[in-house]
Amino acid sequence: MTPAHGTTPPGSRRAHWLLRWYPRNWRARYGEEFTELLIAEFAEQPRSWRRAADVARGGLFARLTSAGLTSADLPSAGLPGDPHDPAAGQRASLATLACSVAVFLTAGATMWAQLAVGWEWAPPAAPGAAIAMAVMSAAMLLFTVLAVLAAAPAVAAAALASVRGQASMLRRPILLMAGGALVLILGGRHFGNAWPGTGARWWPHQGLVPGGVAAFSWACTLSVTSYWAHPAALASFPAAELAWMAVSPAAMLCLVTGAAQVVRRVRFSPRVLRHEAWVGSAALVGMAAFAGGALCWVIERGPEPRGPGPQGLFRAGHIDAAGLAVMVIALVIGWQARQRARRAGPPAAARPAARR
Amino acid sequence: MIRPTARDGDDAGALGRSAGPATLIMSSLADGAKHGYALTKDIEAFAGVRLAPGTLYEALSRLEARGLIEALDSEDRRRPYRLTAAGAEALRAQLQAQRSVAEVGLRRLAGHWGTA
Numbered sequence: 001m002t003p004a005h006g007t008t009p010p011g012s013r014r015a016h017w018l019l020r021w022y023p024r025n026w027r028a029r030y031g032e033e034f035t036e037l038l039i040a041e042f043a044e045q046p047r048s049w050r051r052a053a054d055v056a057r058g059g060l061f062a063r064l065t066s067a068g069l070t071s072a073d074l075p076s077a078g079l080p081g082d083p084h085d086p087a088a089g090q091r092a093s094l095a096t097l098a099c100s101v102a103v104f105l106t107a108g109a110t111m112w113a114q115l116a117v118g119w120e121w122a123p124p125a126a127p128g129a130a131i132a133m134a135v136m137s138a139a140m141l142l143f144t145v146l147a148v149l150a151a152a153p154a155v156a157a158a159a160l161a162s163v164r165g166q167a168s169m170l171r172r173p174i175l176l177m178a179g180g181a182l183v184l185i186l187g188g189r190h191f192g193n194a195w196p197g198t199g200a201r202w203w204p205h206q207g208l209v210p211g212g213v214a215a216f217s218w219a220c221t222l223s224v225t226s227y228w229a230h231p232a233a234l235a236s237f238p239a240a241e242l243a244w245m246a247v248s249p250a251a252m253l254c255l256v257t258g259a260a261q262v263v264r265r266v267r268f269s270p271r272v273l274r275h276e277a278w279v280g281s282a283a284l285v286g287m288a289a290f291a292g293g294a295l296c297w298v299i300e301r302g303p304e305p306r307g308p309g310p311q312g313l314f315r316a317g318h319i320d321a322a323g324l325a326v327m328v329i330a331l332v333i334g335w336q337a338r339q340r341a342r343r344a345g346p347p348a349a350a351r352p353a354a355r356r
Numbered sequence: 357m358i359r360p361t362a363r364d365g366d367d368a369g370a371l372g373r374s375a376g377p378a379t380l381i382m383s384s385l386a387d388g389a390k391h392g393y394a395l396t397k398d399i400e401a402f403a404g405v406r407l408a409p410g411t412l413y414e415a416l417s418r419l420e421a422r423g424l425i426e427a428l429d430s431e432d433r434r435r436p437y438r439l440t441a442a443g444a445e446a447l448r449a450q451l452q453a454q455r456s457v458a459e460v461g462l463r464r465l466a467g468h469w470g471t472a
Contacts, residue, residue: 030413032433037392037409051408058410062417 011042018052021059023066066092088264090273093341095260097280098150100334102256104287105143107323107330110221111294112136116214118313119207128300129314135293137208142286150279153272154262161266173261180255183247184220191219191244223249226319277341284338287331294324377407377415379454382424382439382447389428389438392416419443 015038019031041051115124115133124130162170192215207214223245227234234242268276298316384390384398392412400406407415416437419425424443428436439447 026417030417033392033435034409034413036433037396037412040393041396041409051410054408054410056410058414061414 009039011039011046014042015039018055018059021056021062023059023063025066026059026062087267087270087273090277090341091264091266091268093337094273094276094280095263097283097334097337097341098263099256099260100330100337101143101280101283101287102252102259104290104327104330104334106221106224106252107326108136108287108290108294109140109217110224111297111320111323112140113214113217113221114313115297116207116209117218119209120211120214121313124314126300126314128296132293132297132300133208135296136290139286139290139293142289143283146279146283146286150276150283153275154266154268157268157272158262158266166266169265170262173258173265176254176258177262178258180251180253180258183251184255187244187248187251188216188220191222191241192216219244220248220252224319224323226317277338280334280338280341284331284335287327287334291324291327291331294320294327298324377411378419378424379447379450380405380407381412381415381419382443383451385425385437385439386444386447389436391430391434391436393434395437 012035015035018038019027019035022031022034038055041048045051112133115129115136118124119133124133158170158174161167192212222241225245227237237245263276297314298320300316380399380403381395384395384402390398392409396407396409396412416425420427420437423440424446425437426440428438430436
């Protein structure tokens with residue numbers, strides 16, 4: 001089985017290709033021996049679609065496990081810290097929950113910013129849109145509070161971990177987070193202020209939400225647009241705006257990836273993990289309320305308000321229906337991750353007694 | 357649909373949802389350490405079942421994470437595994453449960469259908 005020096009055993013390349021179905025931490029732990037097994041299998045039976053399908057299924061399952069979306073235990077290697085870390089699965093589930101909230105918010109903020117900007121010009125004529133906007137705005141406020149509640153102990157734990165010598169492990173995700181956040185804040189402010197709809201008018205008191213907030217949200221979600229399907233119209237956009245539409249999703253991705261990596265790598269105390277799980281549950285409630293409000297708006301066919309601003313902002317299009325579908329999928333995945341986090345948590349006997 | 361009656365974490369359910377491949381793997385390891393390919397061949401010989409690579413390693417990683425088997429150091433790329441004490445205990449409980457089911461089934465078969 002062991003190849004001679006300078007030669008590659010037959011099937012080695014195919015085995016390495018099949019190995020890509022598995023996540024990096026799994027490959028780090030089992031990659032070599034799994035490749036050897038596959039090469040031996042190829043020698044016995046060169047072609048088998050059943051074997052290829054089995055490897056693909058196993059790889060996808062390992063990826064779901066690595067994301068904390070299955071009840072299976074995580075493979076120990078590749079995860080930082082103690083290889084027998086019992087909270088690794090719970091942290092992976094919480095990281096996936098955070099990612100699903102981020103995806104939900106990206107789709108949701110796109111809708112919400114469009115309605116908020118529309119309301120800057122004139123209130124919606126249809127009552128359904130007004131109710132939907134009120135529900136969605138309340139949910140956005142809840143998300144803001146929850147973001148602070150989730151970030152505060154996580155930042156403190158990350159700082160403590162850095163002091164205790166884990167700084168090198170956290171440097172990359174923290175840089176990713178900080179870089180992504182900085183680009184989004186600077187770019188969002190710049191393009192929000194530059195837009196004639198609501199630009200540079202903080203607290204104008206003519207809409208449901210402050211104009212500056214609406215413009216910032218609009219600018220941060222500018223890339224989520226059906227213009228991508230109309231290249232001719234897109235070509236008429238200013239070059240800086242097009243560049244921002246390409247850069248802002250990358251910045252968002254950096255922010256979310258960095259945050260998820262921090263959650264996975266920092267060894268939170270059981271108390272912080274319980275707190276984060278509670279915040280995750282509250283976020284799921286907010287997501288459900290937001291999705292309900294968005295559904296009201298998407299299915300309503302009310303009249304458009306008559307006003308001086310751009311027309312059609314209160315009319316839901318195909319991209320809004322697609323956004324709603326993305327939100328529902330993110331909600332389901334987030335709920336599943338929350339369930340896994342709860343099951344992966346410490347047993348009830350290990351929890352401190354509730355205060356009376 | 358058959359549902360396991362033991363919850364995750366219970367001793368009787370230590371092998372969990374992967375009880376089929378896990379029992380085969382642990383039974384194979386009961387007489388000594390083996391690497392992946394040797395496990396496949398041994399299981400095929402004593403059970404007539406060929407575990408596909410993805411299924412085999414899904415069960416191996418789960419058993420290792422639960423501390424029921426452990427990997428041994430190896431000089432080549434094929435890493436052997438052996439049963440741990442906890443694994444031996446879990447395997448014994450699993451096989452005894454299977455034996456009691458088999459005994460009931462055989463007894464009832466004999467009562468209603470006669471002996472073969």
